[in-house]
């Protein structure tokens with residue numbers, strides 16, 4: 001009993017300490033003045049400073065609306081949003097975006113953003129991510145953009161079987177005796193399905209069918225997010241202990257490492273023996289090994305670190321896009337009928353025609369236009385103070401980014417921007433995977449998401465599989481706005497929201 005009391009007192013003081021630290025850091029951000037754009041932005045005086053502190057704290061739960069308002073106030077003019085830990089300099093004009101993309105990575109770095117957010121040193125097995133595009137830049141491109149995309153069509157039938165089997169299992173669990181519709185927790189189910197599909201492509205069938213590995217692989221990205229979030233609020237010297245608490249002594253990571261290491265070591269041995277390409281396994285793990293630099297060979301630890309980082313990036317955004325697409329279907333049910341017609345009319349079956357389903361592509365692009373999982377894109381951290389040609393300053397340590405959600409809702413670029421129009425992009429003649437400054441969903445330029453062709457293929461397969469076999473609905477009392485919550489700039493589906501699902505055969509009977 002005494003021990004419990006002591007433990008809860010320690011916990012209480014720890015939380016108080018962290019809160020005090022957050023307020024202190026936020027106060028420092030709110031009151032510091034390190035660049036031209038800040039000077040013009042920050043009024044002096046104690047009440048103004050308190051107002052700034054409130055703005056920094058408010059960003060945690062109102063980020064998307066603060067960013068949207070900033071954009072509406074002075075369209076295409078740069079503006080600053082103060083946040084805990086750093087300022088966001090938000091730009092949206094063509095010139096600013098061009099200069100942002102042309103800036104050297106020694107000045108504006110995407111990887112430095114990832115380090116700020118996820119603290120890979122602590123969360124990804126001591127991964128020392130380079131600020132500049134290092135060897136892994138071309139590795140990402142070759143593994144995801146080239147090899148994964150090229151191999152996807154061959155793997156799709158197996159992945160679709162898996163999707164149907166697992167979705168049926170989830171649905172079966174959601175039936176009650178009183179309701180002929182099954183209720184499934186949308187976001188949790190989406191994450192489980194995506195994790196299983198991605199795992200098959202990342203590490204192959206055997207590990208994917210190992211429940212201990214799969215559970216850890218599903219838990220790991222979630223743990224990295226939460227731990228990265230807590231570490232952003234914690235002083236550096238406490239990072240090791242905080243990481244250990246937040247990750248339950250690194251349980252998921254340790255499990256993944258226990259399974260991945262022997263496989264990677266064996267494959268590296270096979271490489272030394274000169275195994276022929278035709279005899280090598282067809283999965284991302286192998287492609288990472290095959291695409292690693294030939295001069296300075298990566299050891300097993302480096303291959304595992306790169307795999308963890310790619311794995312982490314592959315699950316959540318795709319799951320969220322799937323959830324938002326399902327919500328858009330239930331909110332716009334006429335599209336379910338139209339999409340079923342399009343699927344049924346594919347001459348050789350829709351699975352082999354995923355690139356020739358214009359309505360599905362346009363519908364999903366409209367869904368991502370209105371419901372991106374983050375309100376900003378093209379994030380870069382200034383490693384040195386960066387000055388745009390119009391004099392806009394991004395002080396060292398701040399981030400510069402583009403307000404993607406605001407741009408994607410701008411009436412200047414999209415007619416009736418708030419209206420869901422599933423045919424919009426057919427009329428416009430653009431595809432979901434296209435890169436476009438008016439649709440910076442995938443980023444732009446040489447850092448644009450190399451996983452997007454894979455992500456879109458899987459998203460289409462998942463959505464088509466669901467609507468072909470099931471009727472879906474949602475509790476109509478749920479206001480669409482209440483199905484998600486905001487954290488900093490992100491827009492995340494609530495885990496409590498359930499989708500109602502009904503096998504179509506039963507409806508027809």
Ligand code: HEM
Nearest residue numbers: 140314317318321378379441442443444447448449451455
């Ligand atoms: C709907 C799902 C996804 C969205 C919205 C998305 C979006 C993005 C964005 C905005 C960036 C940054 C680009 C920039 O700042 O210029 C990015 C980078 C990246 N994405 Fe994705 N992504 C998705 C799915 C995936 C998947 C499934 C994978 C892996 C299979 C992946 C792998 C990556 C990698 C490795 C990078 C970093 C590229 C680099 O460092 O050069 N993404 N993604």
